[in-house]
Amino acid sequence: MSDAVTDLHASVESFFASTFSTDNAVITEAVKRMLAAGGKRLRPRVTLLAVDASGGNALGHLHLAAYMELIHVATLIHDDVVDNASTRRGVNATAVDYGNRVSVLTGDYLFAWIFKNVTANYPHPVPHVLSATLADICDGEVLQLQARGDLDLTLGAYVEIARRKTASLFAASAECGAIMGGTGPREIEGLRAFGDAFGVAFQMKDDLFDIVADERSLGKPVGNDLTERKVTIPLIEALASGSGTFRDEVRRFYGGTTNEGIPAIVTGIERQGGLAATRAHIARFVERARMALEPIPPGPAKEELAKLAGALLDE
Amino acid sequence: MSDAVTDLHASVESFFASTFSTDNAVITEAVKRMLAAGGKRLRPRVTLLAVDASGGNALGHLHLAAYMELIHVATLIHDDVVDNASTRRGVNATAVDYGNRVSVLTGDYLFAWIFKNVTANYPHPVPHVLSATLADICDGEVLQLQARGDLDLTLGAYVEIARRKTASLFAASAECGAIMGGTGPREIEGLRAFGDAFGVAFQMKDDLFDIVADERSLGKPVGNDLTERKVTIPLIEALASGSGTFRDEVRRFYGGTTNEGIPAIVTGIERQGGLAATRAHIARFVERARMALEPIPPGPAKEELAKLAGALLDE
Numbered sequence: 301m302s303d304a305v306t307d308l309h310a311s312v313e314s315f316f317a318s319t320f321s322t323d324n325a326v327i328t329e330a331v332k333r334m335l336a337a338g339g340k341r342l343r344p345r346v347t348l349l350a351v352d353a354s355g356g357n358a359l360g361h362l363h364l365a366a367y368m369e370l371i372h373v374a375t376l377i378h379d380d381v382v383d384n385a386s387t388r389r390g391v392n393a394t395a396v397d398y399g400n401r402v403s404v405l406t407g408d409y410l411f412a413w414i415f416k417n418v419t420a421n422y423p424h425p426v427p428h429v430l431s432a433t434l435a436d437i438c439d440g441e442v443l444q445l446q447a448r449g450d451l452d453l454t455l456g457a458y459v460e461i462a463r464r465k466t467a468s469l470f471a472a473s474a475e476c477g478a479i480m481g482g483t484g485p486r487e488i489e490g491l492r493a494f495g496d497a498f499g500v501a502f503q504m505k506d507d508l509f510d511i512v513a514d515e516r517s518l519g520k521p522v523g524n525d526l527t528e529r530k531v532t533i534p535l536i537e538a539l540a541s542g543s544g545t546f547r548d549e550v551r552r553f554y555g556g557t558t559n560e561g562i563p564a565i566v567t568g569i570e571r572q573g574g575l576a577a578t579r580a581h582i583a584r585f586v587e588r589a590r591m592a593l594e595p596i597p598p599g600p601a602k603e604e605l606a607k608l609a610g611a612l613l614d615e
Numbered sequence: 616m617s618d619a620v621t622d623l624h625a626s627v628e629s630f631f632a633s634t635f636s637t638d639n640a641v642i643t644e645a646v647k648r649m650l651a652a653g654g655k656r657l658r659p660r661v662t663l664l665a666v667d668a669s670g671g672n673a674l675g676h677l678h679l680a681a682y683m684e685l686i687h688v689a690t691l692i693h694d695d696v697v698d699n700a701s702t703r704r705g706v707n708a709t710a711v712d713y714g715n716r717v718s719v720l721t722g723d724y725l726f727a728w729i730f731k732n733v734t735a736n737y738p739h740p741v742p743h744v745l746s747a748t749l750a751d752i753c754d755g756e757v758l759q760l761q762a763r764g765d766l767d768l769t770l771g772a773y774v775e776i777a778r779r780k781t782a783s784l785f786a787a788s789a790e791c792g793a794i795m796g797g798t799g800p801r802e803i804e805g806l807r808a809f810g811d812a813f814g815v816a817f818q819m820k821d822d823l824f825d826i827v828a829d830e831r832s833l834g835k836p837v838g839n840d841l842t843e844r845k846v847t848i849p850l851i852e853a854l855a856s857g858s859g860t861f862r863d864e865v866r867r868f869y870g871g872t873t874n875e876g877i878p879a880i881v882t883g884i885e886r887q888g889g890l891a892a893t894r895a896h897i898a899r900f901v902e903r904a905r906m907a908l909e910p911i912p913p914g915p916a917k918e919e920l921a922k923l924a925g926a927l928l929d930e
Contacts, residue, residue: 324754326761378719381696401760404693404719408726409753415730415746419739427742431730438724439639445716446641 308348308358312341312369315362322413330406334373343368345608346470346498347477350491352601354481361480364422367414368473371430374410375437377403426476433472440464444530449554451539451547453531459500466506467499474498486595493592494605501585501612507532508578511566512615523562529554533581535565538574546572586612623663623673627656627684630677637728645721649688658683660923661785661813662792665806667916669796676795679737682729683788686745689725690752692718741791748787755779759845764869766854766862768846774815781821782814789813801910808907809920816900816927822847823893826881827930838877844869848896850880853889861887901927 316335322328344365348358351365358365381403411434419427443461447453474495478488510525511534525532539547546568553561569575589609596602631650637643659680663673666680696718726749734742758776762768789810793803825840826849840847854862861883868876884890904924911917 326757381719404696405753405757412746412749416750419743419746428734431727431734434727435731438720442641442720
C-alpha cells in the first residue's frame with residue numbers, strides 16, 4: 301500500500317503539472333506557480349484514501365482530489381491579500397508578484413472554476429458540501445480576525461475557529477471521497493469526523509510550529525502569528541497557567557505595534573507550559589481522528605489514514 | 616403589469632431588508648450596508664420577469680432573484696479591494712470601512728453562501744450556470760486588467776470583455792429565471808440572448824456615463840475609467856476616427872500618472888465622435904436584446920423586458 305499511496309501522490313502531482321489548466325492563461329500561470337512551490341497535498345491524499353477506504357477506485361477521482369488542494373490554494377492566494385504576506389511556502393506570494401487585483405481575481409476565478417467543474421461532474425451533495433465548506437472557511441477566518449488580540453479567547457472558541465477555517469476542508473475532503481467511493485452513511489460520517497479531528501490537530505501543530513520551528517523549514521517567518529497579534533493555542537494555554545507577570549508582558553506586547561518582544565514572549569510561552577499543553581491537545585485530537593475510523597473496514601487505506609494522523613505527533 | 620412589476624421590485628427590497636441574513640453577523644452587516652445604499656436591482660428584475668415570461672410564478676423565485684443581486688454585490692465588494700475605490704454607490708466602500716481583509720472574506724463568504732443555498736435548493740443546471748458565470752466575470756476582469764492602457768484594443772475585444780464581466784450575469788439571471796419558469800429550450804435560449812445583449816448595452820452605457828455624467832448622479836468620480844487608464848468604447852471609437860493629434864494626446868495621458876489631462880481627453884472624445892458612436896452601439900445592442908425576445912409569447916412580462924432594454928437609450 302505504501303507504493304500505492306506514493307502512486308496516488310505522484311498522480312496528483314502529475315495532474316497538476318500536465319493536466320491542470322483553466323481558460324485564462326494568467327490565472328493558470330499564477331496557480332501553477334503556487335502549486336510548483338510544493339506542499340504536502342494532504343487534502344487530496346485524504347480524499348483518495350477515503351475513496352479507497354470506501355471501496356472505490358482512488359485513481360478514478362483524481363480531479364475531485366485535486367479540487368480539494370485547489371480550494372486550499374485559492375484561500376492561500378486570498379490570504380496573501382488579506383495578510384499582506386510577502387512570502388508563502390518560501391516563494392513570493394501571488395499578491396507580491398502580480399498585485400492585489402490579480403490575487404483577488406485569481407482566487408475568485410479558481411473558486412468559480414472548481415464549482416463549475418464540480419456542478420457539471422459530481423452528484424448531489426458533493427457540490428453542496430464544497431460550497432458549505434468554503435462558507436465555513438471564510439466564517440472561521442472572519443471569527444479569527446475578530447478574535448485578534450483578544451487575550452481572553454477561550455480554548456473552545458479557538459477550537460471552533462480551527463474547525464471552521466482549517467478542519468472543514470479536511471472533513472469535506474474525506475466526506476466527498478467517501479461519497480464517491482460509494483460507502484454507507486455511517487462510514488461517510490466516520491470519515492468526515494476523521495477529517496474534522498485531523499484538521500483541528502493539524503491547525504494546532506501549525507500554530508505550535510509557528511513558535512518552535514526555524515524559518516527555513518517553516519517557509520515563512522517564525523512568530524508570524526505573534527506579529528499579527530493572533531491568539532493561538534500555545535499562548536492560550538500559557539496564559540491559562542495563571543502567571544500574572546507573564547499576562548502583563550503579553551498584554552503590553554499585544555497592545556503595542558513593535559515586534560522586538562517576540563523572543564521573550566516565545567520563551568514565556570514555553571516556560572508557562574504552553575508548548576507541552578499544545579502537544580497534549582494535538583495528541584488528543586489525533587486519537588479522536590483514529591477513533592473516528594472505527595466504522596471503516598480494516599485495510600491498507602484505513603492504516604494510511606491512521607498513519608497520516610499519527611505523523612502529526614512527530615516534530 | 617406596471618403594478619405587478621413594482622410589487623416584484625418591492626418584494627426583492629423587502630427580502631433584502633427583512634429576510635436576508637447569513638450565519639456571520641459581521642458579513643451580514645457589511646452586505647446589508649451595500650444593499651441599503653441602493654441600486655436598481657436590474658438583475659433580480661430580469662430573473663423575475665424571465666420567470667413570469669416563462670409561465671412561472673415570479674414571487675416563488677425571490678430567493679433566486681436575490682442571489683443574482685448578491686453575486687453582483689460580492690463582485691463589487693471585491694472590486695473595492697481590486698480598484699482601491701474609496702466610494703461605491705455614493706457610500707464608503709466596504710474596503711474603506713472594514714479593511715481589505717474583511718472585504719476579501721466578505722465577498723468569498725457571500726459567493727460560498729450563495730452556492731451553498733443554490734446547490735441545496737435548485738436543480739441542475741442552475742448551480743452550474745451560476746458558477747460558470749462567476750468564472751466568466753473573473754475572466755473578463757482579468758482580461759480588462761491586461762487590456763489596461765492598450766490603445767490598440769479592438770472593438771471586438773472590448774465587447775468580449777463586456778460580455779464576460781457584465782453581460783454574463785444578466786444572461787444567467789434571465790436563463791435561470793427561464794429554467795425555473797419551466798419554459799422550453801428555444802425560449803430559454805432567447806431569454807439568455809436577451810440578457811447577453813442587454814448586458815453589453817448596459818456596460819457600454821456605464822462607460823458612456825463615466826465620461827458624460829456628473830459625480831452626484833453617478834455616485835462615483837467622473838472620468839474614473841480614465842484615471843485607471845481603462846480603455847472603454849467611447850475612447851476606442853474616438854481613436855478610430857483617425858486623428859493623429861488626438862491619439863498623441865491620449866498616448867501621453869495614458870503613458871503618464873497625472874490626471875490633469877482628463878477634461879481635455881473628455882472633450883477630445885466628444886469632438887472625435889466617440890460619444891455618438893457609443894450611443895449608436897448601445898442602440899444596436901438594445902435592438903438585438905429586443906429581437907432575442909422573439910420566441911417569447913406576447914404578454915406584460917415580455918413588454919417589461921423590452922422596456923428595460925429601451926430605457927438604456929434614455930440619458
